[in-house]
Amino acid sequence: MKALLIAFDPSELEPLARFGAALGAPFDVLLLTGSADDGYGASEMLLAGLATVPPADGLAKGIASVAEGYTHVAAAASMRSKDVMPRVAVLLDAGMVTDAIAVLDGKTFQRPIVAGSVIATVTVETERVALTVRTSAFDPATPTGSANKRSVALYCPTAVARTSAESQASGGRPDLTQAKVVVSGGRPLKDAGTFEKLIGGLADALGGGVGATRAAVDSGIAPNEAQVGQTGKIVAPELYIAAGVSGSTQHLAGMKDSKCIVAINTDGDAPIFEVADFGLVEDLYTAIPALMERLRP
Numbered sequence: 624m625k626a627l628l629i630a631f632d633p634s635e636l637e638p639l640a641r642f643g644a645a646l647g648a649p650f651d652v653l654l655l656t657g658s659a660d661d662g663y664g665a666s667e668m669l670l671a672g673l674a675t676v677p678p679a680d681g682l683a684k685g686i687a688s689v690a691e692g693y694t695h696v697a698a699a700a701s702m703r704s705k706d707v708m709p710r711v712a713v714l715l716d717a718g719m720v721t722d723a724i725a726v727l728d729g730k731t732f733q734r735p736i737v738a739g740s741v742i743a744t745v746t747v748e749t750e751r752v753a754l755t756v757r758t759s760a761f762d763p764a765t766p767t768g769s770a771n772k773r774s775v776a777l778y779c780p781t782a783v784a785r786t787s788a789e790s791q792a793s794g795g796r797p798d799l800t801q802a803k804v805v806v807s808g809g810r811p812l813k814d815a816g817t818f819e820k821l822i823g824g825l826a827d828a829l830g831g832g833v834g835a836t837r838a839a840v841d842s843g844i845a846p847n848e849a850q851v852g853q854t855g856k857i858v859a860p861e862l863y864i865a866a867g868v869s870g871s872t873q874h875l876a877g878m879k880d881s882k883c884i885v886a887i888n889t890d891g892d893a894p895i896f897e898v899a900d901f902g903l904v905e906d907l908y909t910a911i912p913a914l915m916e917r918l919r920p
């Protein structure tokens with residue numbers, strides 16, 4: 624077995640190496656953009672040196688072109704990897720596992736289904752395996768120092784004219800699915816300005832990403848791409864702060880695997896407290912400014 628781990632940028636190197644270690648096979652990393660020194664155990668780091676990530680159809684061809692000789696090709700689960708990796712699987716004639724959270728052996732993995740309420744064991748019957756991986760489900764990887772590096776030229780011919788649609792609202796914040804800290808807000812945030820000031824402000828103070836409930840998104844308080852849950856993004860950061868979030872099953876499906884959950888809610892009986900590690904029964908309009916005040920350098 625040998626794995627090729629696809630890192631869209633250097634921030635994905637350590638999370639991906641967690642999966643590499645769990646697989647128990649040697650692995651190389653293909654770093655698409657940027658550069659890095661530490662390979663976290665990678666035998667070799669292939670540097671693609673792309674200025675921007677190409678559209679999924681072209682990128683899949685580029686990845687497939689360097690994936691010969693690898694039994695596993697894996698990327699961290701994110702909106703963009705979910706677009707690219709199934710295409711890579713087709714090109715490599717590989718079985719596909721999405722959202723892997725555990726490795727049982729080289730062909731058998733676990734993944735959540737039914738909005739996270741059931742864990743399925745999936746066995747791949749093809750020779751090669753393509754995966755997206757929920758990296759936060761695996762133990763942190765240890766730095767191993769400078770990796771062997773090699774530049775690779777990826778040819779990514781695309782039929783798509785548009786190259787990317789960066790979120791206007793992200794404001795340079797980390798990608799929600801990769802962020803170590805996520806601060807989410809719900810319906811009580813009133814309007815977009817208040818949401819940005821309180822939820823965005825606390826997220827910035829903690830260097831985190833911004834999430835939202837569907838109720839907040841549907842009422843125009845929060846941007847679409849911030850939605851966490853069954854019909855939004857799946858996140859599992861080290862710290863998830865939910866402010867004014869009731870904790871519907873649909874929202875929990877997107878965040879209940881977070882390492883530490885903090886809930887701020889005026890209703891002590893809100894379902895969010897059932898999954899929270901720390902709960903604050905308080906008005907978010909008082910609690911969040913107080914937290915931000917404490918975090919001020």
Ligand SMILES: Cc1cc2nc3c(=O)[nH]c(=O)nc-3n(C[C@H](O)[C@H](O)[C@H](O)COP(=O)(O)OP(=O)(O)OC[C@H]3O[C@@H](n4cnc5c(N)ncnc54)[C@H](O)[C@@H]3O)c2cc1C
Nearest residue numbers: 809810811836837838852853854867869873874889890907
């Ligand atoms: C098919 C389907 C898919 C769905 N997918 C998703 C999904 O992906 N993600 C998602 O989030 N939802 C999803 N939903 C919607 C979900 O059912 C809930 O309606 C939604 O999550 C509720 O959002 P909320 O917690 O912001 O709002 P509410 O349910 O209105 O809860 C607001 C909470 O804030 C508390 N509160 C009020 N004022 C304050 C204050 N000043 N300070 C602190 N706390 C306060 C209240 O006590 C309450 O608990 C889906 C629904 C369906 C039917």
